[in-house]
Amino acid sequence: MTTNAKPAAPYRSDRYNPQEIEPKWQQAWADVGLYETDLTSDREPFYYLTMYPYPSGDLHIGHWYAFAVPDAYARFKRMHGLNVFFPMGFDAFGLPAENAAIKAAREGKNVHPATLTYERMAHMERQFARMGTSLDWSKKVVTSDPEYYRWNQFFFLKMFERGLAYRKESFVNWDPVDQTVLANEQVVNGRGDRSGALIERRLMPQWHFKITDYADELLDFSRLDWPEKVKLMQTNWIGRSEGAEVTFRSEEGDFVIFTTRPDTLWGVSFMVLAPEHPLVEKLTTPERKEAVEAYVKAASHLSEIERGSTDKEKTGEFTGSYAVNPVNGARVPIWVADYVMMGYGTGAIMAVPAHDERDFEFARKFGLEIIPVISETPDTVPTDRGMTEAYTGDGFMVNSGPFDGTPTGKGTPEGIEKVTAWLGAESLGKGTVTYRLRDWLISRQRAWGTPIPFLYCDSCGLVPEREENLPVVLPTDVAFMPTGESPLKYHAAFLTATCPECGGPAQRETDTMDTFVDSSWYWFRFLSPHKDDGPFDPGLASKWTPAQQYTGGVEHAILHLLYARFFTKVIRDLGLITSDEPFTRLRNQGMILGEDNEKMSKSRGNVVNPDDLVAEYGADTVRAYLMFIGPWEAGGPWSSTGIEGVARFLNRVWALVTEPGTETLERATPTNRVSEKALRRAVHHAVKEVSDDLAELRFNTAIAELMTLTNAMGKAKPEQAATETWLEGIEKLLLLLAPIAPHIADELWERSGHADSVHQQAWPEYDAAALEQDTVIIAVQVGGKRRGEVTVPKDADKDAVLAAAKAEPNVARHVEGKQIVREIVVPGRLVNIVVKG
């Protein structure tokens, strides 16, 4: 390995001053367009996508963690010769800006969310510039721009054509504070995920995307390098469960129930309908009418959280009607209870209290029959006497007619399978699959979002806007209302439209789309942000997508990432792309906590401000410290003394390169000498370790290794500063440091005599031979306890190592007088002499 470093020009030993060098290099990189990716280049593409931010107005330390840390990875890949595309934009629609407009309206002011949003984006872009990231801003996407959201409308129309977008009256989650409906995914513990308000259930006509059509495909993660945790969360969210539908007869008509345990059909002792079930009214007998109606009404007023609570005692009412069990003709009472949900399965269940905990609890409370039909052992028949809980484990079918003795249960599904097959053969039911996943409700009653491109025509009814009329543009001259109600409903120019079918007068839909629609395909748009005859360039998309790596917070594990996968599959089915998935490799960063180990918040007063940190330490130090805190996926607490350590490290690197070696000659002491060979080993070891670490986003250990190298170089300096190895060490150190602390690396690269930027250099290779040591230190154990160590030639054979080990005085002392039972030699590692007596 040769070095192209010229003998450093007259050393300038001025102090490391990030305030001076950082703006200088940021400007230099911008001037030459260093990070503007040529998407048409023949070089191997690498699309590194990181989740674009909402324009909240201020970059906090979490943004640095999400953008400045992975920037090191983008730079690392670029130094490997890849054509890295690392774009950035803004997820610009959203409630905070609209809420601010509403708040202003309450104070008598008229502020449009767009004005706020664009001011905030401009401020954040200036803050972004100070991070020293290699983001490509030339492809910026702003989702609130009509040139972007018109393609949301385009996809909406395409989905409508294919039956994937539909309008349906259904029970929805109404957020009374934000005055809008929310998707199930946006309801957390019965509260709106943004407003925190208790969610009410309302029956409203709403637009949905049919994500359930893709439920099975969404369960396939086989070609994705994603965290197990995320895959599991999505799998659970989709909630596929196999079971059977069985038809029960009643005086007022048949109804279908869903069960995962058809093998327990002989143990049915009552039925339960959800309060919203359409048959409830018909099945209720006159004498039960009053009680049932009151119950249904009460249930409809319960919030999700009240109804959904597992610790809530079971409630319900008898309808007065009976159903007939198709397998044995038994007549069982039909109840209404809110522990059965209309939205899952068929909204009706068969209750088998002997083998279902919820049914058991209900039966005990209302004195209903409990009929055991599964026995733990093949030879016994259990009775309901003394049962204190439902038996949900595996066992053998009993009291089940032709199936008696069949082993059954979730673990041994023979009985379940046989009964399912038999139900089909007897036309009593059929095997089926049910999902927990519901269709994605995308209507929002808000004004700051993508208008849904539909119209209401008096003669033609609900009509889609024509594709050539897109975009349906959001009016900018709206007055926000203190009530929070959408001003679009009162904006005459927006509302008034012409029916594309008959040319008559029509009224526009005032609902807008969930902002998760925006983020479901934005990475395609980065490839051709201003294209006006299509959402993106299919040629560029086939070259650049799926994005090889996507990073962001785990909070998006379900919502955004599931929707993005769904959209990708829809776009594929529209014929625009051929890939099935949006992001090949996914990694999540953790969260930076305050010094008190709590989540940062203004009320706790534990917030650290990145602007202040940059002013005090410089961006390189802030970046490097964030990387050094710990594993990136784990996050961790901020430490105001910890960052000092990293600042010292960069200062040591600075001094190493800028201070003349002779000045420190007197520091050399016999105890800390580093030979040229040892120095070379340290350099190449660092190259290997840092390369491996950065490839796996282990920024913390990469920096630890660079610190180790810097310390070794510092010790070697007095004697080695004139050697080839030293110059090679400096050069490699700067190359390894470049992705992590890009400004100081480029400055020192220049000062050590290089003409072009360190960021345009090839990533260094290591020489495996340089890592070899002539001798190795081997630990010696006697009976598993460490008794000493010996230094042996690296290729010493077993006998030689053993002989050396036994010669070690302390080892000999412990072996003396004992019988050697076994000798274990792990080459290059240790020796264990097992003794007896």
Place this chain on the structure above:
RNA sequence: GCCGGGAUGGCGGAAUUGGUAGACGCAGUAGACUCAAAAUCUACCGGCUUCGGCUGUGCGGGUUCGAGUCCCGCUCUCGGCACCA
């Protein structure tokens, strides 16, 4: 309640996946430089110790020559889901 992750010095965290536990950094102690302080540099830095050792990776067992790492049983903690039939 169910599912998943985690627990290592005073602190943040390392540990080639069964082979010298505590890399790197913070904090701390001592020393050098300085009139002094800061900065910087050098050394030490898990606990106990009769200086031979003993002990130590949440707790209790086990497998193994050898366990932070594997197995069984717990505790605590973080995250997800939460009457999903």
